[in-house]
Amino acid sequence: MRCTRYEGYAGRDGFPRSRGSGSRVLSIEAVLGDITRERVDAIVNAANTSLLGGGGVDGAIHRAGGPAILAECRALGGCATGDAKATTAGNLPSSWIVHTVGPVWRGGSAGEPELLASAHRRSLEVARDLGARSVAFPAISCGVYGYPVELAAPIAVGAARELEDDFDLIRFVLFGDEAYGAFAAAV
DSSP: OEEEOOOSOBOTTSOBBOTTTOOBOOSEEEEESOGGGOOSSEEEEEOOTTOSOOSHHHHHHHHHHOHHHHHHHHHHTOOOTTOEEEEEOTTSSSSEEEEEOOOOOSSSOSSHHHHHHHHHHHHHHHHHHHTOSEEEEOOTTSSTTOOOHHHHHHHHHHHHHHHGGGOSEEEEEESSHHHHHHHHHHO
């Protein structure tokens, strides 16, 4: 596992490469960046239950990906907390968007850890079933849903470790230094 402030140095397949070695990095990493620019097979969207767009990562993905994502989301009929569903990636450089709904933080005693782990697990299962070999995640539930990032990061990475053998790369793409620090410590 590796942590880095990813600056875009990649091989032709879009995977980061160590300078000079040409070898692929290990399968789970944390990077600071913009998830809408990730060149992976599937990008995970931190969605709400309607799947019809919102703020934060969800809004950024819908804006950058264009109307095709929303059109497919309308046909899905929403998504339960802890589950995941896939659509086209529209104008984004990935092939698919896996929309997942993380829990709203209610203090930690309302099943939030289990639901957060399920959101990550189900996202990876959906991506795997689509044939994805590389997946990028945001910090699910850590924005307006209020999940403390220092508690969410080990849960997210733990869920990814359960399925990492099914993927070439699982990347956590974080927007700010606090989230990056928490995920870098967890990987």
